[in-house]
Structure formats: structure tokens, C-alpha cells
Amino acid sequence: MLWKEEYKLGVAMIDIQHKSLFDAVDGLLYSILHKDEYEAKTECLNFIKFLKKYCVTHFTTEENYQRSINYVSLEAHKKQHQTFTNTVNQFEVDFQKRGNSQFLVKDFISTLITWIVYHIQGVDRMIMTGEPIPEYYDSIELSDCITSAIISVFSSLFLADVVKKNEILYSTHLHGNIFASVHFLGNIDAYAVFSFSSDMLYRLICFMANVEDVAVEDDTLLSSMKILTSTISTQVSAMQTTNINLCRIFGPVVSMDKFDASATNFANAKIIQYKCSLGEFEVLLKELPKD
Numbered sequence: 001m002l003w004k005e006e007y008k009l010g011v012a013m014i015d016i017q018h019k020s021l022f023d024a025v026d027g028l029l030y031s032i033l034h035k036d037e038y039e040a041k042t043e044c045l046n047f048i049k050f051l052k053k054y055c056v057t058h059f060t061t062e063e064n065y066q067r068s069i070n071y072v073s074l075e076a077h078k079k080q081h082q083t084f085t086n087t088v089n090q091f092e093v094d095f096q097k098r099g100n101s102q103f104l105v106k107d108f109i110s111t112l113i114t115w116i117v118y119h120i121q122g123v124d125r126m127i128m129t130g131e132p133i134p135e136y137y138d139s140i141e142l143s144d145c146i147t148s149a150i151i152s153v154f155s156s157l158f159l160a161d162v163v164k165k166n167e168i169l170y171s172t173h174l175h176g177n178i179f180a181s182v183h184f185l186g187n188i189d190a191y192a193v194f195s196f197s198s199d200m201l202y203r204l205i206c207f208m209a210n211v212e213d214v215a216v217e218d219d220t221l222l223s224s225m226k227i228l229t230s231t232i233s234t235q236v237s238a239m240q241t242t243n244i245n246l247c248r249i250f251g252p253v254v255s256m257d258k259f260d261a262s263a264t265n266f267a268n269a270k271i272i273q274y275k276c277s278l279g280e281f282e283v284l285l286k287e288l289p290k291d
Helices: 012-032 037-068 074-098 102-129 142-158 198-209 218-240
Strands: 163-169 178-186 189-196 247-256 270-276 279-287
Touching: 012 037, 012 102, 037 074, 037 102, 074 102, 102 142, 102 198, 102 218, 142 198, 142 218, 142 270, 142 279, 178 218, 189 198, 189 218, 198 218, 198 279
Parallel strands: none
Antiparallel strands: 163 270, 178 189, 178 247, 189 279, 270 279
């Protein structure tokens, strides 16, 4: 069962609606577990129809509550709701256009669970505390943005405190075996390579699924890595600029069992090492000079 009592915010109607969504996702996971690609695709499309109706009802409930308490970041919160709605609509188009795809099914599930948990823990909780959704400016150092985003995402998704262990020059290798590369391009030009062990990713998936043991295939690890990296990188991009057109993300491009060092010259790049209760990981960061 995906739902955890820690996800409760203290507003009965909102908590009931959140739990009903988790229950629905549980049902989706159960229904597609032993189905072929065509049946799984049909289940996902049916769930998207349900989700589109749910979003209208639930987002209206949340936004009305924010109005009732004069929450300062209502408009910014509404934009996050619209972004998720757009994502759901795009998945519907992708399922209709791309036909049967096991990876698309897993990508949809990973995106769905990650967004729900992150939004509830990282964004909805701000309503309860009265904390505004932060606005960021382009004076923040990229490495500081990455560290801040990692701390925020891990706290929201995994209830885990991440600490920065060390910062060293890149020499010959990264310690993980699953990598996600992100190219930040706009008012900056930089590459970040996230390096995780498959064992740590497995523990992260078990925590998200609220189970002690679960069968995980390689492409599920890749999909989870992609969504986790994208969640962190989107926040990094927001910190880098208030204008989304100036700093956008290309990727992340996820590969298994290899690190593509040919993407750029990583000489003099730095490795930032992190640790938390669920394991240790690294980020290789290379900022390129602007022409």
C-alpha cells in the first residue's frame, strides 16, 4: 500500500481525497501486475480518464481552501496543478500514438507516484505551514542549487535527510552503476551526471511503494532513476532563473551500466558526494564557459 500516515496534512477533506488517490494508484498497480502490454495500456488509459476527473475535483478543493486562508502562493500552486494536468494529457497522447509499450507504462507509473508524493510532501505541506513557494534567481551557484534540490526532494519523497559528504575533482570513474545525465542549457551551460547504485535505487523504490521487498526489473530502475533525476533537475532549473525559457533541461538521458564521458570534456569537473540513511550517491558536475 502506497499511503503512509506521514502524508496527512491535517485538513480532513484534502487528506481523504489524497488517500483515495493513493488507493486508486494501488488498484492500478495491482490490475496491471500480471497483464500483457495491450491490457496494461488499456488500464493506464482508463486510469488517465479517472485522473482527469479527479484532478478537476481535487485541485478545486485545494485551491478553494487556499483562498479561504489567503495562502500567499495560491497562483504558484495553481501553476503546479496545471503542469501536472498537462503531463497527464501528454501521457494520454503518448499512449494513443506509441501503441503498446511496457516502458511507457512504467514511466507513467513512476511519474505518477513521484509527482503525487512530492507534491503532497513538498508543496501541499507549505499550505499548512503558510510557507510561500520560493522564487529563485539566477545568482545562485549551480552546485548549491543541486545540493538544495537534492535535500528538498529526498526529504519530501523518502523522508530522508541528505548531507553533502565531500567535493572532489573527477578523475577516472563514478562509483554507481546506473547513471542519468542532464544538460542544463540557457543562461548556463552545464552537465550533471547523477550516479546511483542499483541497490540504493531498489531501496528507494521499496520505500516509495511502502513495502520491504518487491520484484524490480532493470527498466523499472531506469524509469525510477529518470523520474527522480527529472524531479531534482526541474527544481534546479527553477532556482537558476525565474524565466523558464532561459534555463531549460535537455534530458535526462538515462543509460544502464555505462557513463558516456564523450558528452563533454569532464577534465577539471567535480564530483559532489552525498549520503543519507538509504545510501550514498554522487553527482558529477561540469559547467562550460558561455560564448
